[in-house]
Structures are given as structure tokens and as C-alpha cells.
Amino acid sequence: MLAEIGYGILVVTFIVALYSVGAAIYGERKKSPAFVESARRAMLLTWPLISLSAATLIYLLVTNHFEVSFVYEVTSREMPTYLKVTAWWGGQAGSLVFWSWLMSAFASLVTLRKWDRDREFLPWVIVVTSITTAFFLGLVIFFENPFARYWQTFDGQVVASMFAPANATAFFPQDGRGLNPLLRHPGMIIHPPMLYLGFVSFVIPYAFAMAALITGRTDDRWIRLTRRWTLWAWLFLSFGLVLGGRWAYDVLGWGGYWGWDPVEIAAFMPWLTGTAFLHSVMIQEKRGLLKHWNMILIILTYALVIFGTFLTRSGVLSSVHAFAQSAIGPAFFAFIGATFITSIALVIYRWPELRGETEMKSMLSREALFLLNNLLFMSVLVICFWGVIFPLISELVTGQKVTVGPPFYERATAPLFATLMFLMGVAPLSAWGNSTLLTLGRALWKSALAALAVTGLLFFTYTKNAIALIGFFLIAFVLFVTLIEFWRATRARMNAQNENFFTALLTLVGRNRRRYGGYVIHMSMMLMAIGILGIEVFQIQTQGTLPLDGSLKLGEYSVKYESIAQFTGPDNRQVTRAVVGVYDQKGNYLGELHPRIDYYPDAQQNMTIPGERPTLRDDLYVLLVDWQPVSANGATFKIFVNPLVNWLWIGAIIFFFGILIAAWPERESEVVPARTKRVHQPSAAD
Amino acid sequence: MxxxxxxxxxxxxxxxxxxxxxxxxxxxxxxxxxxxxxxxxxxxxxxxxxxxxxxxxxxxxxxxxxxxxxxxxxxxxxxxxxxxxxxxxxxxxxxxxxxxEPPRTGLNWLVYILPPAIILAGAILLFRALRAWTKPSTTAAAPRSKKEAPKDEYVARLEEELKKRK
Amino acid sequence: MTENINTAPHRGVPLWAQIIIWAFLVGLLAIVAIGLNRSQQGTVQPGDKIKDFSLPLFSGYELNGKSQFDLADHRGKVVVINFWASWCKPCEQEAANLENAWKLYEPSGEVVFLGVDYVDTEPEARAYLKKFGITFANGPDVGTKVSQLFRIKGVPETYFIDKDGVLRYVQIGPFVDKVDSQGNVVMDGVSQIQVIIDPLLK
Structure with a gap:
């Protein structure tokens, strides 16, 4: 009964969403504000409706209704309640509902704002967001229904469908299959919602861009309206990616966090275009340039969000993360085709009206360097996109399956990332409009010299590896440049306003959040780069089978196998947990680690959980690969030492604060109708 | 099942x-x-x-x-x-x-050749666009720009930006 | 600001650029469409004519003394092709059934059984064949060529090809005894194979 209610609500929501599309278009064409308002209200109705349906689904999940096929597939009796709730997005059908729920939440949020000055955008924003919501709801209703139930037909076959087939009786499985053990991890509980949030919130700037194209109001308004949305979207997407990395590091037992897997890349690609967009909109705001390019970037971002979702869910690509093969492919394909073609056609149609207002004065000006930054991000995108698509082409043309793996991506993208880092150091010092080699050189030489000194020091004390030294030089360079920027600006304020250091710093950052938030983000990126460089260049590993009290040496560590025990964990998992002692070179005891293998009987899967000893210098990562149950004295361990990797996570946390600084709503919020005086000011932030 | x-x-x-x-x-x-x-x-x-x-x-x-x-x-x-x-x-x-990595034979060469080709094309396009944009500025915008830049250009710029926001 | 500096008339996107953009989009959509079609299509379907292929055979598991299997040599016979691997547990459930069915048809000479060992290592594969007393022809799928030809989605899968070389039936998953809700065996695995082969012999 409940399943029918949940499904019914989804169908109603689908119709409501379609109505809001129709009403918005009709209202706009007939210049009837009443219809537009009706469309807005219909749109506002979708979120409560989907919430209700989702609540039904969660209730079914939590109360062990295994006759519902989705519940059977993602939960089992042994799972704790919180996991049963998060199982909502642990399978294809549920996660599509989750997607729609987030989508309608964001669409509602944006339609709730005051629209006084932007009336003409409203109907089209509603159209774009409602179509997207309706599309995902349609996938749920017609192809991947989480409310479908099991039925047993007269010949003993068990089928899943919403309504009873002829002569069939309801079928009640005793227990469910349980959530994929890989997904039973705190990181995995937050990682998908974060990614989806990032994906969904990028739809909002896209909707505004489309509205601007359709209405022909192609000035900067759409960008100003969606600036914060874009930052938040970027925050969620970035955080989703980092959390995904952390999850992989803690759960997959690869000793790494990023495997250049097609699904990872699918989430990374919109991040690339989104990052390029964040930079290039500043040029449009400051200089009135690049209107075409910004349109293209936001469309690309949206397209990559949808395309990535399609690739991972349709079964076209095979990947460790991919959802099982699914029927949504063709519908998804049609949607992609329609949105791509419409978007491109609109841009071409409005192309003449999007021409830039000013011109560039110097190839070294900040806008020119930003363009170079965009070129680099696009280059990384090209490599990623091609790497993902090529196996498909190869299989179609030659029938040969190929793998495009980490060696390819690492080699191809490393120089691009290095150049990006260099730009991160140079661009903040170049002026808008005009810069010369001389002014730039004057601004840069101190930082470059300091960075060189640091590199020299590292050469004599830490490493002779050329790649690492180049990397460390760039990292130090950017850090110095950014710190000096902070320092100079703060001192300038201290002198001019007679403020003390902290007041000066705080006012500075507060007055120009976007710029200084951006600098904090740059610095956090450099900390993350330290971690990435560390694990990429210096990672060492060893593996060996140890008797009890035997030791394995790696780098400056020695790991001693002390004991092993088997017990049953909370959700009935069977845990085999080894205790290993960690010693340094001199034989000092540093502590113990507990690598373990968890076996999940319900899902019949193993999970290898490492024991980790994180320090700022490195991360000791011990895996229990294998053990001999009979005599309990032959266990195989694999040990990694991942130097500097923890800077990656530290950087990620600082990164988070950087975006908060940049994206936090300001007092004079843009939602408040502005006084006419402010309308013509260039921008509220840099 | x-x-x-x-x-x-x-x-x-x-x-x-x-x-x-x-x-x-x-x-x-x-x-x-x-x-x-x-x-x-x-x-x-x-x-x-x-x-x-x-x-x-x-x-x-x-x-x-x-x-x-x-x-x-x-x-x-x-x-x-x-x-x-x-x-x-x-x-x-x-x-x-x-x-x-795909072995470097036949069609697989595309993996290695296409991205650099596209990137190069992009770089050329960008460079040409930049040159086209910077050219008129030397003739048209020069007379208008203020010649006498303040001594500490940086501090002045910063101050100006901060004032705007008050 | 100073829009008049740019005196050039407002131009649209040049035609060549439009052509490139649309061509790229169509190309991309076409590739994805074909890829999607392929992934949706599943294995080769009954009614399809199976292309000739050859497979090297394990020594001790040759067919009529030949160390290579060629489909073309067996026109006029029913060919049963079973994909398996030594690391595959469901394969073990049906191994005995396949061998027993082979024993039934071997004397007539009208049916050929072929085991295709999908991505496996030879020692383990041999141990598996020995463990289940398999006697029909078996060989490793070198380079996964044969499994790609059939577009298999997993192991075990069994394909039944009629005397004209046309695929007539595909079994996804193992041949295990069918059981009704009371636990009585409705049809055992060997009979299920017979039901498929017998009509093809007429």
C-alpha cells in the first residue's frame, strides 16, 4: 500500500513539474503574469511532494519491506537504521529519487528569491529547472522504480513490477541482500550527496544562462545573479571529490585516493569547466569581455554533469563505480541530445549580441592570464574526455577493448597542472587591464627567490628527484606570492587607516571576500599539491608473509605482526583483525595498528580496511592481505609509506574555509532590491 | 534469487x-x-x-x-x-x-596524438584572439589612459578598491 | 564602456565554425549511441548467424585429434559452446551436468561440445577440468576473442548453434536442477540441456 502511495506521489509530482513548464512558457508567450506565478507555485510544490515520496521510501527501507525490490537490493535485517536510511542513495532507483529531490529543492530556493528586477528571467529559469526535475522523475517513474514490488507468477518465476501481473501473488523475501559493503562507510555516506549537490547546483547558473540567451538580456545580470550559486556548487562538487578520494583511501585498500577511473573522471570534468568558469566570469564582470566564452563554459559544465551521470548510470562505460546496467540509457541519451542541441543553437543564435565591450591592453594583463588559465583547464578537460571516450571508440572501430589508465593521464596532465600552479603565482600580481614584464618581474622576484631558496634547502635535505623539486618550487612560489599579497595589503591598510594587524587583515578579507577567499583557496590547493606530489613521487610499498612476531621493514618503519583475532561486528560482519606493532628505525615503539578484513555474509563480500598511522611527514598504511586461519601464524601484510599525503586532507579543510570566505552571503545581499546607485557599480567583489 | x-x-x-x-x-x-x-x-x-x-x-x-x-x-x-x-x-x-595504456599501434595512436593537437589548436586560437584584442588598444585607448601613474601603484589600486566598498 | 571602439559590424558565428561544432556534436552523439546500443544489446541473439572462429585446445582436450577448434569444420552438427572459468563458482554447479549431457550425445557424433575457458590461468583450468572429469573439447579464450565475438556478459553462459551455424538458444547462468516451491526437482540440469538440443537434431 505504502509503495503505491509513494509511487503515486511521484507520478503527481511529475505531472506538476510538466505543468509548471507548460504554464511558464504559456505565461511568457501570452504576457500573462498569472500563469507565470502559477508555474512558480507549481514548481514550489514539487519539493514537498518529492519529500513525501522520499519519506515513504525511507520508511519502507527502515522497516524491512523486502517485498519492495529496491529495499531488498540495498538493505538487510542486520544493517543499522542509519545505514538503511542512507541506502536511499545506495542504488540506482533510489539515487535518482534523491537527485530529483535535491534538484527540486534548489529550484524552489531559487524561485523563492525576490524577482523584482529580473521578471523576464523567471519563466525560463522555471522551464529549465522543471524540465530537469521532470526528466529525472520520469526516469524513476518509467524505468527505475524504487517502489516496484516482487510478485511470484504461477510458474514460480519471481518478477519485480509496480502492479501485480496476471495470476501472480505477492512475494515476500525473508531478508534483503544488504547494501554493498563498500558503501557502508561514513565517507561514502556523505560523498554521493555532496557530489549530487554539486551537480544539481550547477543546473541553476545554467538555467539563468539559458534564460539570458532566450530573453536576449545578455548583459552581466545572469552572472551576477548566479555568482554565489556557482561558488556553492563548486564547493559541493570539490568536497564531493575530496570525500570520494578519502573514502577510496580508507576503504578500497589501494594505498591511494584517485585511480583515474572513468567514473571519477566523469565527476572531475564538470569541476574543471566549473573552475574555469569561476575564473573567467571575473573577466566579464571586470572588463566586459568573454561573454561568449562564459556562456559556453556554463553550458559545458551542465552538459558534463548530465553526460557524466549518463555515462556512469547507463552501462555504456564499465567501471568499478558504475551502477549496474540499466534501462535508462536511451531516455537519458535523448535528453542529452535535446539539451546539447538546444543550448548550442541558442548560443549561435545570440552570438552577435554577446560581443565583448572592451578590449585587452596587454598580453600580460590579468585577463590575459585568466584566459591562459582557462586554456589549461580546457586542455586537462580534453585529455580526460578523450581518455574516457577513446575505449568506446576503439571497441566500436576495432572491436578491441583497451584501458586508458593512470600512466596516460598522469603523463599528459602533469605539465598542465604545473603550468597552472605557475599561473596561480603570477596572475594575482598582474593588474587588470595592463601589466608589463617589468611590473610583473618587480612584483615576483622576491617570491621566486624565496622559493628557490626553499627548493635548494630541500635538495640538500630531502630529495634529489627533479620532478619533486620542480613541484616544490612551484608550491613554495605560490605560497610566498599569496602570503606576500596578504602581508602587503594588510600593511597598506595598517598605515593608511591606523589599524592593528588583525583588524586590518580582517577588514581586508571582509571587504574583498572573493579575492582573499580565492587566495586562501590557492594556498589550500598548494597544500593539497604537497600531498599529491608526496604520494605520487615518494610512495614506497612492500608485501610479505609474516609468522607471529615476525617483522617487515619499509622505509623508516618496522611493522611487527603481534596477533590476530576473529569476531562478529555490529552489522553481523565477520571481522578478522590483526594487531601489528609499529617501530621506528631505532626500535622505538610507536604504537599499534589494526588492519582488518571484514566479510559481509549478506552481501558475500570482503572489505580490506587498512590500519593507518598519519603524521605530517607521512602516512603508514598497513593492509592485511591474507591470513591462515588454521594455525593463525601466517599472515600476509602489504605496507605503504605515503609521504606527505596528509597535507592533502589538511589542504582540503583549509580549502573549505576558503570557499566559505568567498561564498558567504554578504550583508547587502543581492536579493534585496538594490538602490539605483549601486546598480551601475562594477562589482561587489573582485 | x-x-x-x-x-x-x-x-x-x-x-x-x-x-x-x-x-x-x-x-x-x-x-x-x-x-x-x-x-x-x-x-x-x-x-x-x-x-x-x-x-x-x-x-x-x-x-x-x-x-x-x-x-x-x-x-x-x-x-x-x-x-x-x-x-x-x-x-x-x-x-x-x-x-x-593502449599500445602505440594503428588506431591507438589517436589517444596520443589528438589531445595535443586540440590543445595546440586551442593555444593558437587563444593567441590570435589575444593579439587581435590587444592591437586596437595601443591606438585607441592610449590617449585616454592616465599617463601619470602614482608612485606606489599597488597601494593606490588597493585603496581605491577598498573605498568603493564603503 | 567604450563599445564604439569596436566598429566591426556584429557578426554571427562563422559558417565553418558552425559546421565544426555540429559535426563534433553529431559525431559524439553517434559514438555514444552506438556504444549505448551495444551495451543494451547484450549477447548475440538467437537467430544470428555465428561467424566462423577458431580456438586452440588444451592438450588432452583435443577434438578428433586436432589441437584447434574451427567452427566451420562442424557445419551439419549441433554445436554447444559453454563459457566458463576456474574461478567461477556457478560454473562448478553445472560442470557435471554438461559432462553427462556430452556423454549422452557423444556416441551419435551429431553434437559437438566446446568449453571456452574465459580469462583464466592454465594450471587452475586444468585442475578444474580434472576435478569435474570433463572429457569434451576445451580451450583457452586467448585474447578474449571468442567471448567478445559472443559478447558474453559473464560466466557461465552456454550457446546452442544448429546444423546451419545459426544460434538457436542462449543460456545465461548455469544449468542447475529446477526446483518448485516445495523443494521437489521439477527438471534436472541434464534434461534441460536435452530439451534444447533434441529439437535441433531433427
Whole structure:
């Protein structure tokens, strides 16, 4: 009964969403504000409706209704309640509902704002967001229904469908299959919602861009309206990616966090275009340039969000993360085709009206360097996109399956990332409009010299590896440049306003959040780069089978196998947990680690959980690969030492604060109708 | 409910039982002479991909099938095979998808040629656009811009930006 | 600001650029469409003519003394092709059934059984064949060529090809005894194979 209610609500929501599309278009064409308002209200109705349906689904999940096929597939009796709730997005059908729920939440949020000055955008924003919501709801209703139930037909076959087939009786499985053990991890509980949030919130700037194209109001308004949305979207997407990395590091037992897997890349690609967009909109705001390019970037971002979702869910690509093969492919394909073609056609149609207002004065000006930054991000995108698509082409043309793996991506993208880092150091010092080699050189030489000194020091004390030294030089360079920027600006304020250091710093950052938030983000990126460089260049590993009290040496560590025990964990998992002692070179005891293998009987899967000893210098990562149950004295361990990797996570946390600084709503919020005086000011932030 | 499982799932499923057997097998392998270490095996396995699971390097793949392949590498090493011979054997047996990069032959060249070509084209386009944009500025914008820049240009710019916001 | 500096008339996107953009989009969509079609299509379907292929055979598991299997040599016979691997547990459930069915048809000479060992290592594969007493022809799928030809989605899968070389039936998953809700065997695995082969012999 409940399943029918949940499904019914989804169908109603689908119709409501379609109505809001129709009403918005009709209202706009007939210049009837009443219809537009009706469309807005219909749109506002979708979120409560989907919430209700989702609540039904969660209730079914939590109360062990295994006759519902989705519940059977993602939960089992042994799972704790919180996991049963998060199982909502642990399978294809549920996660599509989750997607729609987030989508309608964001669409509602944006339609709730005051629209006084932007009336003409409203109907089209509603159209774009409602179509997207309706599309995902349609996938749920017609192809991947989480409310479908099991039925047993007269010949003993068990089928899943919403309504009873002829002569069939309801079928009640005793227990469910349980959530994929890989997904039973705190990181995995937050990682998908974060990614989806990032994906969904990028739809909002896209909707505004489309509205601007359709209405022909192609000035900067759409960008100003969606600036914060874009930052938040970027925050969620970035955080989703980092959390995904952390999850992989803690759960997959690869000793790494990023495997250049097609699904990872699918989430990374919109991040690339989104990052390029964040930079290039500043040029449009400051200089009135690049209107075409910004349109293209936001469309690309949206397209990559949808395309990535399609690739991972349709079964076209095979990947460790991919959802099982699914029927949504063709519908998804049609949607992609329609949105791509419409978007491109609109841009071409409005192309003449999007021409830039000013011109560039110097190839070294900040806008020119930003363009170079965009070129680099696009280059990384090209490599990623091609790497993902090529196996498909190869299989179609030659029938040969190929793998495009980490060696390819690492080699191809490393120089691009290095150049990006260099730009991160140079661009903040170049002026808008005009810069010369001389002014730039004057601004840069101190930082470059300091960075060189640091590199020299590292050469004599830490490493002779050329790649690492180049990397460390760039990292130090950017850090110095950014710190000096902070320092100079703060001192300038201290002198001019007679403020003390902290007041000066705080006012500075507060007055120009976007710029200084951006600098904090740059610095956090450099900390993350330290971690990435560390694990990429210096990672060492060893593996060996140890008797009890035997030791394995790696780098400056020695790991001693002390004991092993088997017990049953909370959700009935069977845990085999080894205790290993960690010693340094001199034989000092540093502590113990507990690598373990968890076996999940319900899902019949193993999970290898490492024991980790994180320090700022490195991360000791011990895996229990294998053990001999009979005599309990032959266990195989694999040990990694991942130097500097923890800077990656530290950087990620600082990164988070950087975006908060940049994206936090300001007092004079843009939602408040502005006084006419402010309308013509260039921008509220840099 | 289903007797038939996808390959990947199945291979994963097999581990539980297999652990017992492999532990013993490891020992027999160790008894051989000369004995390749786990590290030597992993070094080669790391460059190969599991042929049945998608995009998983052979050294970290936990399935029973992968365990067999690692043992195969160990055996080949102890028979004196070189790294390249082992890789070639895997390519011949299981197809080119076992290596992390497509071999540089035929159509696969596209993997290596196309991205640099597109990037180069993009760079040229950008450079030309930049030159087109910067040209008129020297004639048209020059007379208008203020010639006498303040001594400390930077401080002035900063102050101006901050004032705007008050 | 100073829009008049740019005196050039407002131009649209040049035609060549439009052509490139649309061509790229169509190309991309086409590739994805074909890829999607392929992934949706599943294995080769009954009614398809199976292309000739050859497979090297394990020594001790040759067919009529030949160390290579060629499909073309067996026109006029029913060919049963079973994909398996030593690491595959469901394969073990049906191994005995396949062997027993082979024993039934071997004397007539009208049916050929072929085991295709999918991505496996030879020692383990041989141990498996020995363990289940398999006697019909078996060989490794070198380079996964044969499995790609049939576009198999997993193991075990069994394909039944009629005397004209046309695929007539595909079994996804193992041949295991069918059981009703009371636990009684409705049809055992060997009979299920017979039900498929017998009509093809007429």
C-alpha cells in the first residue's frame, strides 16, 4: 500500500513539474503574469511532494519491506537504521529519487528569491529547472522504480513490477541482500550527496544562462545573479571529490585516493569547466569581455554533469563505480541530445549580441592570464574526455577493448597542472587591464627567490628527484606570492587607516571576500599539491608473509605482526583483525595498528580496511592481505609509506574555509532590491 | 534469487573460501627456487589490469581470479621470464585491455596524438584572439589612459578598491 | 564602456565554425549511441548467424585429434559452446551436468561440445577440468576473442548453434536442477540441456 502511495506521489509530482513548464512558457508567450506565478507555485510544490515520496521510501527501507525490490537490493535485517536510511542513495532507483529531490529543492530556493528586477528571467529559469526535475522523475517513474514490488507468477518465476501481473501473488523475501559493503562507510555516506549537490547546483547558473540567451538580456545580470550559486556548487562538487578520494583511501585498500577511473573522471570534468568558469566570469564582470566564452563554459559544465551521470548510470562505460546496467540509457541519451542541441543553437543564435565591450591592453594583463588559465583547464578537460571516450571508440572501430589508465593521464596532465600552479603565482600580481614584464618581474622576484631558496634547502635535505623539486618550487612560489599579497595589503591598510594587524587583515578579507577567499583557496590547493606530489613521487610499498612476531621493514618503519583475532561486528560482519606493532628505525615503539578484513555474509563480500598511522611527514598504511586461519601464524601484510599525503586532507579543510570566505552571503545581499546607485557599480567583489 | 551473477561479483564472492587454499599455495610457491618476492610480483602486477574487473590494477585486486594471476606472475618470474615477456604474455592471453595504456599501434595512436593537437589548436586560437584584442588598444585607448601613474601603484589600486566598498 | 571602439559590424558565428561544432556534436552523439546500443544489446541473439572462429585446445582436450577448434569444420552438427572459468563458482554447479549431457550425445557424433575457458590461468583450468572429469573439447579464450565475438556478459553462459551455424538458444547462468516451491526437482540440469538440443537434431 505504502509503495503505491509513494509511487503515486511521484507520478503527481511529475505531472506538476510538466505543468509548471507548460504554464511558464504559456505565461511568457501570452504576457500573462498569472500563469507565470502559477508555474512558480507549481514548481514550489514539487519539493514537498518529492519529500513525501522520499519519506515513504525511507520508511519502507527502515522497516524491512523486502517485498519492495529496491529495499531488498540495498538493505538487510542486520544493517543499522542509519545505514538503511542512507541506502536511499545506495542504488540506482533510489539515487535518482534523491537527485530529483535535491534538484527540486534548489529550484524552489531559487524561485523563492525576490524577482523584482529580473521578471523576464523567471519563466525560463522555471522551464529549465522543471524540465530537469521532470526528466529525472520520469526516469524513476518509467524505468527505475524504487517502489516496484516482487510478485511470484504461477510458474514460480519471481518478477519485480509496480502492479501485480496476471495470476501472480505477492512475494515476500525473508531478508534483503544488504547494501554493498563498500558503501557502508561514513565517507561514502556523505560523498554521493555532496557530489549530487554539486551537480544539481550547477543546473541553476545554467538555467539563468539559458534564460539570458532566450530573453536576449545578455548583459552581466545572469552572472551576477548566479555568482554565489556557482561558488556553492563548486564547493559541493570539490568536497564531493575530496570525500570520494578519502573514502577510496580508507576503504578500497589501494594505498591511494584517485585511480583515474572513468567514473571519477566523469565527476572531475564538470569541476574543471566549473573552475574555469569561476575564473573567467571575473573577466566579464571586470572588463566586459568573454561573454561568449562564459556562456559556453556554463553550458559545458551542465552538459558534463548530465553526460557524466549518463555515462556512469547507463552501462555504456564499465567501471568499478558504475551502477549496474540499466534501462535508462536511451531516455537519458535523448535528453542529452535535446539539451546539447538546444543550448548550442541558442548560443549561435545570440552570438552577435554577446560581443565583448572592451578590449585587452596587454598580453600580460590579468585577463590575459585568466584566459591562459582557462586554456589549461580546457586542455586537462580534453585529455580526460578523450581518455574516457577513446575505449568506446576503439571497441566500436576495432572491436578491441583497451584501458586508458593512470600512466596516460598522469603523463599528459602533469605539465598542465604545473603550468597552472605557475599561473596561480603570477596572475594575482598582474593588474587588470595592463601589466608589463617589468611590473610583473618587480612584483615576483622576491617570491621566486624565496622559493628557490626553499627548493635548494630541500635538495640538500630531502630529495634529489627533479620532478619533486620542480613541484616544490612551484608550491613554495605560490605560497610566498599569496602570503606576500596578504602581508602587503594588510600593511597598506595598517598605515593608511591606523589599524592593528588583525583588524586590518580582517577588514581586508571582509571587504574583498572573493579575492582573499580565492587566495586562501590557492594556498589550500598548494597544500593539497604537497600531498599529491608526496604520494605520487615518494610512495614506497612492500608485501610479505609474516609468522607471529615476525617483522617487515619499509622505509623508516618496522611493522611487527603481534596477533590476530576473529569476531562478529555490529552489522553481523565477520571481522578478522590483526594487531601489528609499529617501530621506528631505532626500535622505538610507536604504537599499534589494526588492519582488518571484514566479510559481509549478506552481501558475500570482503572489505580490506587498512590500519593507518598519519603524521605530517607521512602516512603508514598497513593492509592485511591474507591470513591462515588454521594455525593463525601466517599472515600476509602489504605496507605503504605515503609521504606527505596528509597535507592533502589538511589542504582540503583549509580549502573549505576558503570557499566559505568567498561564498558567504554578504550583508547587502543581492536579493534585496538594490538602490539605483549601486546598480551601475562594477562589482561587489573582485 | 538469481543463480547467475556478473563476473565481477562472482570473482569477489569467491575470496572467502579461497583464502584458505591460497595461504597454502603461497607456501608452496615460496618453496620454489629462486623465489620471487611479493614485491617483485607486485611491481609487475601493478602495471597490469585485472582482465575481469574494470579498471583495477592487478596488484590491488582482491578477487580469487587476480590471486591466480599474481601466482602466475610469480611462477613466470621464477622461471626467469623478463618483465616484458610477462606483459606480452598477458596481452596475448587476455587482450590489450590488461595494460594501463593502449599500445602505440594503428588506431591507438589517436589517444596520443589528438589531445595535443586540440590543445595546440586551442593555444593558437587563444593567441590570435589575444593579439587581435590587444592591437586596437595601443591606438585607441592610449590617449585616454592616465599617463601619470602614482608612485606606489599597488597601494593606490588597493585603496581605491577598498573605498568603493564603503 | 567604450563599445564604439569596436566598429566591426556584429557578426554571427562563422559558417565553418558552425559546421565544426555540429559535426563534433553529431559525431559524439553517434559514438555514444552506438556504444549505448551495444551495451543494451547484450549477447548475440538467437537467430544470428555465428561467424566462423577458431580456438586452440588444451592438450588432452583435443577434438578428433586436432589441437584447434574451427567452427566451420562442424557445419551439419549441433554445436554447444559453454563459457566458463576456474574461478567461477556457478560454473562448478553445472560442470557435471554438461559432462553427462556430452556423454549422452557423444556416441551419435551429431553434437559437438566446446568449453571456452574465459580469462583464466592454465594450471587452475586444468585442475578444474580434472576435478569435474570433463572429457569434451576445451580451450583457452586467448585474447578474449571468442567471448567478445559472443559478447558474453559473464560466466557461465552456454550457446546452442544448429546444423546451419545459426544460434538457436542462449543460456545465461548455469544449468542447475529446477526446483518448485516445495523443494521437489521439477527438471534436472541434464534434461534441460536435452530439451534444447533434441529439437535441433531433427
Amino acid at each position: 538469481k543463480n547467475y551473477l556478473r563476473i565481477t561479483h562472482y570473482a569477489l564472492l569467491a575470496i572467502g573460501l579461497a583464502l584458505l587454499f591460497t595461504a597454502q599455495r603461497n607456501q608452496t610457491a615460496l618453496a620454489q627456487n629462486p623465489t620471487p618476492t611479493d614485491d617483485e610480483v607486485n611491481r609487475i602486477a601493478h602495471q597490469l589490469y585485472c582482465p575481469v574487473c574494470e579498471n583495477t590494477p592487478l596488484d590491488v585486486c582482491p578477487t580469487e581470479a587476480c590471486r591466480q594471476w599474481r601466482d602466475l606472475i610469480r611462477q613466470q618470474l621464477s622461471q626467469g621470464w623478463t618483465e616484458d615477456q610477462i606483459k606480452q604474455y598477458f596481452i596475448d592471453q587476455y587482450g590489450v585491455r590488461v595494460v594501463g
